[in-house]
Amino acid sequence: MTDTEVADWWGTAVSRIEPDHIELRGIPVRDLIATTGFGAVIWLMLRGSRPTGAQARLLEAALVAGVDHGPHAPSIAVARITATCGVGINNAMASAINTLGDSHGGAGQECVELLEEIVARSTVPVETAAAEVVAQWRARGVRYLPGFGHRFHTRDPRRDPLLALVDEAAAAGTVSGVFARAARAVETVLNRGRTTPVPMNVDGATAVVYAELGFPAPLARGLFVLSRSVGVLAHAWEEMGQGRRNKGPIPPAVRPTYLG
Template sequence: MSDDSAAPTVGDVSDWWSTGISRVEPDLIELRGRPIQDLIGSVSFVGVIWLLLRGQLPTPGQERLLEAALVSSVDHGPHAPSIAVARIAATCGIGLNNAIATGVNTLGDVHGGAGEQCLHMLGEVASRAEAGEPIEKAASSVVEQWRTHSRYLPGYGHRFHTVDPRREPLLGRVQEAVGDGVVAGVYLRAAKAVEEMLANGRTRPIPINVDGCTAVVYGELGFAPPLARGLFVLSRSVGILAHAWEETGQGRRNKGPMPPSIQPTYLADT
């Protein structure tokens, strides 16, 4: 069989892996055009996350907001599926890297995806408000739309917390950033409009939770919704690592989801 196409060149291979994120050559490492030796010791880890994702260093105000959001999501105890399965995996002899991967791989639409979903929702409210629709009406219309395909509203309510203890410090920092001119505040206004709408006629309100609060932060900082989940994964990986490491020191082998003395209910009729 004849092939009239030209043989690939070295340039073709180089272009196949073209990237604007990093440049690595003998004796040279650059991240977004900045030598790594200039970043080490002068730029924080959060600043480097921003640099790699956005192409430039954040302002101090942007960095503080991003750091607050990342800190808020690091851990939520071993009842969180991502933490629980990482601890189980850590007792199976697979190593920390695999235990962390096991935990991270549970972060899907249901566990770990609410921030991304909430950012989509708040973005719809914000867009309608910026187009001139009263924000209360925009919030009501968007929530009604979301509820046609899900009984859960992403970013609101919590199965443990009446008021999520991370709400005030996160939204408070966003409000400060609005006052300082760091962010515009449109996502904050959208989130509060949804929260107020949900509270109407209820004796027990449905406050915004950490997923909603971080969605506000990421939206105000200009991150695309899929990155809300990606940033949550980075944050939660810290807690997953800590729990997996702790579990390796407790001496258990093949840890199951329940102590051996407790047996699961057997459903004889199924």
């Protein structure tokens, strides 16, 4: 291949790196340093444009909400276990991040997909659309709708602050509010005839934020990975400072039940 062919093979609009010069989406990095928040830079890198201040604040709120959920979360537990195995902090982070799949870390993406299906049915009232889409998901064998209910919290403490911010943003014209209405309609459908509520959780609330801000569903998962990486780093670093070796998922005195 010629040099031009190789350059074209690796062509990118994300960054331009040349001797003594770095641009991110066409903006010199020196113009971003100390002037642009990390959330705004994430937006710039993913979308190719700068967010407004209101958009950046809403994105950062969602990122903050997903940072940590303690060792109850497999990603955090794995970070701490790996950190005691004589590996570097990057290994601990990579091991933890690799646990973020459909069951742990993927609900935000799936919830955006759910909400998109509801919003696409714009010819019927949102309550009707929500009932129809929920019924279809149930018919496909989906037992737990992504973004609703929580095994630990009766009402996720991150839900209400995020939804309040979305409502404020909708009132100000920053977002449309259609995905928030769709999510609340799902919540209503799920709670009909129930004595124990199934409220929206953080995955649902962040899905609302990401959908309202125009991020495609797969990026809801990617953004959660970025967010949770902060908690993963903090827990791995703390564990490294505690001096344990070969920390297992259960205390050494506990013997797993033999089923053979």
